[in-house]
Amino acid sequence: MDAMEKLVSVAKRRGFIFPSSEIYGGLNGCWDYGPLGVELKRNVKEAWWQDMIGHHDDTIRTGDAPAPFSMVGLDSSILMNPRVWEASGHVGGFADPMVDCRETRNRYRADQLVVFGVVSADAGDSSVDSAELLFASPGEIGATPEAALVAPHRKRLAKIAKALGEHRIVPVPDALLDETLRAKTLAPGATEAGTLTAPRAFNLMFKTHVGALEDNSSVAYLRPETAQGIFVNFKNVCDTSRVKIPFGIGQVGKAFRNEINPRNFTFRSREFEQMEIEFFCRAEEAEAWYRYWRDRRYQWYVDLGLDTAKLRLREHDADELAHYAAACADVEYEFPFGVSELEGIANRTDFDLRQHTEHSGKDLRYFDDQEPDKDKRRYLPHVIEPSAGADRATLAFLCAAYSEDEVGGEARTVLKLHPRLAPIKAAVFPLVKKDGMPERALALYRELRAGLTTFYDEKGAIGRRYRRHDEAGTPFCVTIDGDTMREETVTVRERDTCEQVRVPMSGVLDHITERMKD
């Protein structure tokens, strides 16, 4: 089993993530979070909310922020007036170019189908032009490991490799746009070359109808991002919450995209959750705030346990930027299936508020009563947008946490989740089901539950109970044993080191709370 298969298997076995409507064969691109998964994902969203909004101090300059600022939250509806999506450009432009395979009937996003050829090791890249056959594999150029690209074509490639001896794989950018190259490209799972169509636009928004009539006048869309709900409420928030620029509005909620090729477990789903901030500031300060949010959002993942060796902050080149964006960076993580985006941080200038001003006919300019120059008091603020995915973040934390080691000569699977994210913080066990131990354990369990998500378990040998909780990512296991009955102490075992310490029964909550801060 490769690393991803192992993770999917433990996620299913332990009730983290299930395929949606599984008893009916599932629905591609949709996932359900089970009892442990829902706690984990809630903790991810809660950590984001508390760190970005709930615990934010408006009154002082925190960290590297260029100035003090305010943060408020919002929960806007999923269905909105469809004109929102005309203004945002989603109705006209939220279309990815797609290619279809006429033979296998599979559909792919054109930018996620890598076309490559094989050349001998000492030949130049351009010798790929004369290759008889090219291969297409799902992946993102530069992000997908070579083995994954090769996998769908293993047999055919083995023959070519044998004939060439030492060889290299050379990507052929834009091959799908060229009819001649497409004609000699073998699609994944296809038996003959030339079955891929030219790329064509496909709208990713799910359409529905509001009300009883199913005609053009009742069309609505499931939001493909939470951001627009923030922009259309900009004036409401300014008018009611007395926030002053610079300030941010954050929102967590579902978004829907009819992704052509949902894959890599929950990474690319059709229904997912976003955690987005629109941060409003003066145009001349936008660059400094952009840098602040970019670096702060990167650090958030580090603080919650992602290894910096697998995490990168990739600044987009000028030719990669959307036409309205002044700057953009992606926080990327090295998943087992390749390096992929966790979050994008963009300087969107005043594009969105300007679009909504034009389309709605409402004046969305901010009134700055602190500005001494009267002519400069009304303006459209610029926007920095850190846009994260709750499911992608959850998946990255799971991938980073998964590990296998050996304890006492026995193999174990352990999820080394940050204690803030762990679904269960403490498990309480009586060593044996007699001598008054279950009663003492239950009393402690009830005490801990008031402050921590706690689990009581008396089934099976103590070693097996530890393993079960290692696999669930529980950072602390507390055992009531013979000494508890004599001396009022318990053992607290730490998940990653398996180290056990004796702690007075009355101090367990404080002990765990303290160690969770480490």
Ligand code: ATP
């Ligand atoms: P991609 O290029 O991977 O499709 P994107 O650049 O279109 O992503 P954005 O529109 O910037 O994504 O969305 C912001 C964030 O929302 C992403 O960084 C990601 O975490 C999350 N997200 C977007 N699409 C999906 C999806 N299909 N499934 C899960 N999360 C998603």
